Amino acid sequence: MKRIFFSMILAFVVSSVSAVSLQAPDRSGDSIIGSPPHEVKYVTAKYEDTLIDIAVEHRLGQDQIVLANPAVDRWLPGAGTPVRIPTSYILPSAPRQGIVVNLPEMRVYYYANSNQVITYAVGIGRENNWKTPLGRTQIAGKMENPSWTPPPSIIAEHLAEGDVLDPYYPPGPNNPLGLFAMRLGIQGYLMHSTQKTNGIGMRVSHGCMRFYPSDIEQFFPMVKVGTPVNIVNQSIKVGWYHDTLYMEVYPELEETPATYEQRINTALSLIEQANGGKMPVIKGAILKMALEKPSGIPVAVYERPAVSTPAQVPTPSVPR
């Protein structure tokens, strides 16, 4: 009986983990994880839903769900409205090791091992003076039940808006860092949990990366001190799924704006690179639409001819 009970618990854990733990691409040249990108998942909004609720329920980023559903009202989707749930991601162009954070998509990719990639939506630093830094670092320390001592800059910012912060927040459920925090090698920056779960997938922090509490609860024990962290800025990602080349586009970060022409050039250069240095004949209208209206969803831009295999001569079946 006990064994059945534990099996049930294990099955539950595995199914909840499967929401974000994804198999690494099954072909060496591929770089899309999750569902096959041509498969589309929708959920139906209920009368009382907002896109915010649906994003939290599926542990997606807030900006991500809005990008994926441009025709749906964030505040009043309406009963019966189909809401697209992104389920596949192109891996960022970076070494597949440790933790990769792609800021424009506000998403962390953790290469747990060669067969498994785990991805989480995160909140990142605000546009003005609180940007999340780019570059390579590592996990420098881990803290369970962290306390928080707000730095003078944050105290001053709150004070300017008439909000007086406590000088010290003890560990516990009321701590803004939540129950888990990991210090980066870059002084002053953390990956941590949050009480403000609705801010995941938006630029809302002072530069830290905020996780859904249930996500960091899963992530925290897997990550070791010294794990490399690579924070990149890739608003356009390109990758293969079998014989189809996909492109996934996000809006540029405000601090690194690019013109439409620059974005086209970047996209074309990434496509050429992905196609072994040869520029393929691509679907121009789709490329244009993807760049003009970033959806954060992989979009097929080119299909290469399938590798031809020699015709098999059927062998007569011989009774054995």
Added chain:
Amino acid sequence: MMKAVKLSALVAVAALATGCASTSDIENLQGQIDSLKPQVSAASADAASAKAAAAEAAAKAAAAEAAANRAAQYAQDTNSKLDRLFKKSQHK
């Protein structure tokens, strides 16, 4: 010769007959035209009235479109305000 005389007489009769018929037809036609005049002017008035109604409808449609655009813009502005407030509420 006899044939030619016969033909000339026939032509003369035909000419007379044609002449008489023309006069009465014109009068008849004039009568018909006169009787149609009120209908024509009524139709013309109807057309003018329809044109005015169409212009009024077009003006109303344009006003409705402008109102709809204003409402859409207002809704968009409200959504943007809500979005900003929402984002700010998530700051630490």
